[in-house]
Amino acid sequence: MQKLDRTYITVGMIWLIAGMIFGAWLGGSGHMNFANSHAHINLLGFVVSTLFGLLYWAFPAMARSKVAMWQFLVYEIGILMLIIGKIMIDNDGKETIFLQLGSVVTIVGTAMMLYLFVTKSGSEARA
Incomplete structure (x- = not known):
């Protein structure tokens, strides 16, 4: 995706x-x-999404990777599921598959970002 950095930061602002x-x-x-859910929205949604956008901006080779768009989708779907699950648990205290699956998907999306950073960030960086 051409402007993955801007897309990530925009989604971060929406969060x-x-x-x-x-x-x-x-x-x-x-x-x-629901205070715990509120913290997850702001930290995983806003802070991390914005940080990932800044990484894509700082290291354009990362955004040009075929993995980049998948990383974005996996991470954002994961945190959406995680936050829905967290809100459900904060509401009635019962475990939900949304939290468990969302946690795993979010971790996978973050691991994909680590992979992109390790393999692509050294080749080109903005000053």
Whole structure:
């Protein structure tokens, strides 16, 4: 994908807005049992997505890899599943397959980023 860096950062900003809205609801309604979900939205959604976007910007060879688009999709689908599962657990305390699968998919997406960084980041970097 041509502008994977911008796409990742844009998705990160969407996660940030979602986290802020969720946090405002949390504080206003007193449902502090969802605080852990709120943290996951902001850290895995906003912070990590934005960081990955900055890595793709800093090392353009990573974004040109055939693995890059798959890495983006795997990671973002994984955190969406993980966060849905986390919200479900925070709501009623019952285990859910969303959290378990989402965790594994998110880890795979992060491992794919590690692979891209290790194999592609040394060949070309922005100053």
